[in-house]
Amino acid sequence: MCGSTVELSNHPWTAQPGRIQIEVFVDNQVLASAVNGESCIKNFTFEDRHLMESLTQNVLEMWMTEEIVPRGNYNDFVRWIPRSRNTVANHLANISLNPTQESKIYLSEEFAKTIAEWKRRRSSAAITMHCDGGFNRDGSSIGVAVHLWPDVEKNPKDYLCVILISERVETDSSLGAELAALWKAVQYLTGLLRDWLPETFKNAREWELRNSSGDSLESTDVHGDDDGGSMSSHEKAHKRLRTL
Numbered sequence: 001m002c003g004s005t006v007e008l009s010n011h012p013w014t015a016q017p018g019r020i021q022i023e024v025f026v027d028n029q030v031l032a033s034a035v036n037g038e039s040c041i042k043n044f045t046f047e048d049r050h051l052m053e054s055l056t057q058n059v060l061e062m063w064m065t066e067e068i069v070p071r072g073n074y075n076d077f078v079r080w081i082p083r084s085r086n087t088v089a090n091h092l093a094n095i096s097l098n099p100t101q102e103s104k105i106y107l108s109e110e111f112a113k114t115i116a117e118w119k120r121r122r123s124s125a126a127i128t129m130h131c132d133g134g135f136n137r138d139g140s141s142i143g144v145a146v147h148l149w150p151d152v153e154k155n156p157k158d159y160l161c162v163i164l165i166s167e168r169v170e171t172d173s174s175l176g177a178e179l180a181a182l183w184k185a186v187q188y189l190t191g192l193l194r195d196w197l198p199e200t201f202k203n204a205r206e207w208e209l210r211n212s213s214g215d216s217l218e219s220t221d222v223h224g225d226d227d228g229g230s231m232s233s234h235e236k237a238h239k240r241l242r243t244l
Contacts, residue, residue, distance in 0.1 A: 013152035014072045018122040020193075021152070022062070023071040024078045024129045024185065025086060028178040032080040035182065041175075048176050051183045058190040064204035068193065071126070078182070086130055092143025092166040093134035093181065103167035105188075111162040114150050115196045123151040129185045133169075133177025140171040142181035146189065163188065 013021060026032050033039040035055070044052065059077060062068040070077045083090060095101050118125045126149040134141040146163035149156070165188070169180045194201045 012156055013124070013126050013149065015124045015153040016069065016073060017124050017153070018067060019073070019124065020068045020118065021071045021073070021124075021126040022068060022077070022129070022189075023075065023126070024131065024182065025081045025089075026078055026131050026178060026182060027081055027083040027086040027090070028133075028175065029080045031175065031178050031182065032076075032078045035078045036076045045172055045176065047171070048179055051179050055179075055183045055186055058186045061201065061204050062190060062193070065197075065200045066203070067197075067200050083132075086132055088145045088164075089130040089132035089143040089181070090134075092145065092164060093132045093141045093177075094143070096141035096143070096166045096168045097134040097136060097138065099138050099168075101166075104165075105167070106164040107192075108160060108162040110160055111148060111192070112196055114148060114160065114162075115193070118150065119197065121151075124153040125150055126152045127189070129189065131178070131181040131185050133171075133174060133179070133181045135171065135174040135177045140169050140177040140180070142167050142169055142177060142184055144181055144185040144188075146185065 030039070030041065034041050034052075041048075063070075096103055114125075117123075128147045130145045132143045134143070142165065144163065144165035145161065147159045148162045149159045151158070163185075165184060167184065169177065169184075171177045171180055
């Protein structure tokens with residue numbers, strides 16, 4: 001089941017030695033555009049807005065490490081794909097949509113070992129996450145499938161299925177379920193990487209502390225065209241990811 005969910009792009013992963021590239025796939029165009037900062041959603045519930053804010057903070061925390069980056073270090077974090085190419089995440093969401101099924105999370109033992117090896121070798125690692133939400137009169141659910149490439153430069157076709165999530169959630173809409181799936185995937189992955197790479201995330205926390213005074217991210221005008229010539233690529237990414 002794991003293998004069929006992997007999205008094979010028309011272009012290969014680029015070599016990013018010492019970095020982990022991340023790309024996320026959803027089958028909801030509205031959500032993808034909102035998370036990438038290309039549009040806004042005005043009919044979010046209070047709970048949805050809270051999830052979006054938490055999602056943004058987790059993504060920013062990864063970007064601030066400068067070792068965890070979007071694909072190619074420039075692509076959008078979230079990509080839309082048709083539902084027909086998101087079948088495993090959809091299947092996982094449908095399983096938990098059945099009220100008689102229990103929520104389940106699978107975490108491969110190889111994940112931590114591979115991340116430790118990446119830390120030692122500083123290879124070009126990559127991660128994809130496929131997310132989907134389910135919603136009907138019986139409730140809401142999420143499905144997540146995560147794959148890891150230990151070294152896209154030397155072995156671009158060698159990947160592992162490392163996380164599967166099938167879980168019931170409480171939302172009021174199908175969009176809320178889609179957002180919950182994306183939030184869960186990012187939160188879970190960030191938590192694992194934070195535990196396994198404490199020094200990497202220590203740099204992110206120090207960056208945040210250094211920039212916590214004066215102009216904050218909260219005051220950033222995400223619709224403005226002035227990027228400020230001195231802004232780094234990561235700071236520009238932070239600016240783009242401010243969706244609320």
